[in-house]
Amino acid sequence: MLNILSALIGLVTLLMMIPAVFPLLGALNWLLVPIALFGALxxxxxxxxxxxxxxxxxAAFGALRLFLGGGIL
Structure with a gap:
């Protein structure tokens, strides 16, 4: 049951990361990466x-996006 809950948290986080790929919305990943790490926990x-x-x-995808955008973009 916890595996399904974890996968569901990851899926919701991934869907919320779609707008964070666009320029000037990358700072949203600062919120989404910890949520994904909570799902991993x-x-x-x-x-x-x-x-x-x-x-x-x-979480790695979000962290990579933060790294490429300099933490802001």
Missing amino acids: IGMMSSRNGGRNFCLLV
């Missing part, structure tokens, strides 16, 4: 690791 409590891995992938 929930996924760590599960016996399966698919949801955790998905949340870590979403």
Whole structure:
């Protein structure tokens, strides 16, 4: 059950990251990366690791976007 919840958090976060790809909205990732990491934390409590891995992938994508945009863009 926690794996499904973790994957759901990751999916919602990924959908919210779509507008953050556009210029001047990249600062939204400062909010979304911790949400994805929270989903990974929930996924760590599960016996399966698919949801955790998905949340870590979403967090890595958001962190990469922050890195490329200099933390603001």
